Amino acid sequence: MTKLDISSFAAGSWVAPDSSARPIACAISGDIIAQAGNANLDVGSMHAYARDVGGPNLRKLTFHDRARMLKALALHLTKHKQQLYDLSFHTGATQSDHAFDIDGGIGTMFVYAAKGRREMPDAQIYLDGELEQLGRTGSFQGQHVCVPRQGVGIHINAYNFPVWGMLEKFAPTFLAGVPSIVKPATASCYVTHLCVKLMLDSGILPEGALQLISGGVGDLLLHTDAQDVVSFTGSAKTALMLRATPHLLENAVHFVAEQDSLNASVLGADASPGTAEFDLFIKEAHREMTTKAGQKCTAIRRIIAPAAHVDAVIAALSAKLAKTTIGDPRDKDTRMGALVSQSQRDDVLEKAALLATQAEPVYGDPDNFEVQGADATKGAFLPPMLFHCADPDTATHVHDTEAFGPVSTVMPYRDTDHAIALLNRGKGSLVASVITRDGDLARQMVLGAAAWHGRLYFNNADSMAESTGHGAPIPHMIHGGPGRAGGGEELGGVRGVMHYMQRTAVQGSPDILTAIGEQWVPGAAEHTGGPHPFTKTYHELVLGETLYTASRKVTLQDIETFAHFTGDTFYGHMDEEAAKANPFFPGRVAHGYLLLSFAAGLFVQPDPGPVLANTGLGSLSFMKPVSPDDEIKVRLTVKKKTPRTDEYGQVRWHVTVTNQGDEIVAEYELLTMNAYEQT
Incomplete structure (x- = not known):
């Protein structure tokens, strides 16, 4: 394909890359297919443009106005998603991977459009909770309200979901009435660039509502203040660097991080081999190892099974992995494509080698595997790699090292308390799953492990037909997690909108509160x-x-x-x-x-x-x-x-x-x- 110049959209104009631009390789062939970056990009003007133009344009609209625009944008992207599919193949993603990223991102916009109309008022002020009577007669009352922050949502996203990663942040930010500056990871920014261009070309967005940085952010964070929200998805190392920026700390800039996560899945003691639940457990583990070549922040990194069933888990999962065709993601028979880049492949191999010092490799040899329709030496391909850690109590790497690829480790547990302890050894995850029919076990898991996990996913034969999957964040539920996962929170329906709004307590007479909230208060005229x-x-x-x-x-x-x-x-x-x-x-x-x-x-x-x-x-x-x-x-x-x-x-x-x-x-x-x- 012709090498693409990936521009930024800044202060209403497209800005092409300059001589500082970074080359971007195709994950399949290793060929350079694009370049992005401009060292002279005026990020200060971008911030001012978003704040002074985009913000007022959005705040004069109601929640319903913005919700209707979100729906129109989602419909527009739906019409053009084949273009996104075709380009996204170069990231190593298969057609089924596109369902998670492209279709999932568009679906998130549809959900926020619907929730904006159904759960939020056709107004500019959101009433949070019920009235509080502050006096004996009711002539003086209080009401919590939420209004849009008068700043910018700065979204720094990871490479693995160039569409969903942007839209899951953009949708609640836009619905809140706050403009966005989107900074995708450079390795896959060409897909995000196309999505942003489609949105801007639609003519639906108010001026200043959305801008794009293709390449480095420069000194953008030094232009922020307490009205801004910086939302980051990526490595813990980068999150710590950004979070520690003195300017952010000095100005109390709201910072949200979604980072490394040692997610786990537990096989309930009742889910023995031969049950529907055991088969479901293997299916979920296989899907999370191979979807997006394991490059998912929610992927299962630790497979925790009753000691008596560990051998059966390893055998069943290895057999399923052996049937997974690795190759060119454009081929309809391919079940797992490439990692996003050779540097990411090398990073996964380095982390896998570290895991191998405390766990035994039981499936997948990175030096000997078959790739169909592509050159394994030029593309960023790896096989699924499964490890077995016989002693997870003394091992450390399996609980603190995330190989961000098709890598997972099986480990045994003795009883429920031990399973909970192993779950929590990860020190914070985005999601943990438990496959069981035992309601008492589920309750014990919530009591013992919920504090360390952003989402607990329980599944069995009763719910598996409709379940969304261990690794699928959905817009209705919160996405984020404590500790190692970053301590942030996104999505969760209207909760996600509130992250971009200021909650304020207002107090006054019933007539004053009626005027503010556009909702009659008892005692008012x-x-x-x-x-x-x-x-x-x-x-x-x-x-x-x-x-x-x-x-x-x-x-x-x-x-x-x-x-x-x-x-x-x-x-x-x-x-x-x-x-x-x-x-x-x-x-x-x-x-x-x-x-x-x-x-x-x-x-x-x-x-x-x-x-x-x-x-x-x-x-x-x-x-x-x-x-x-x-x-x-x-x-x-x-x-x-x-x-x-x-x-x-x-x-x-x-x-x-x-x-x-x-x-x-x-x-x-x-x-x-x-x-x-x-x-």
């Missing part, structure tokens, strides 16, 4: 009179619009009729003596759901109108029992409005049911879908 609120379209309704209903008496006959009609003849409603013996009831009382039904009858406007459907209740509480001949009435208030489609939006109503003494007997939220226009 109410708007009464005029037409029934159910006759108003979504856009005609205003926050605080309130309906006070007439009263209705609840009779003993009502209670008995409801009991017999529904079949709910609980003694508290039907037996006076038994009800009086109950510490919660003064005697027979009305059903809570009877009160809800009567409340609806008091506030519903029955004619066809803008209210299309009642879609649920939330935060329901029964505060005080209602006795026969008590009266109830309702206050119905517009609490929050959220657009859902082009035709209707969701209205959240605050509903309070009170008795003849104005005491609250029930409180809840009613959800309705209201049309934008009357038809």
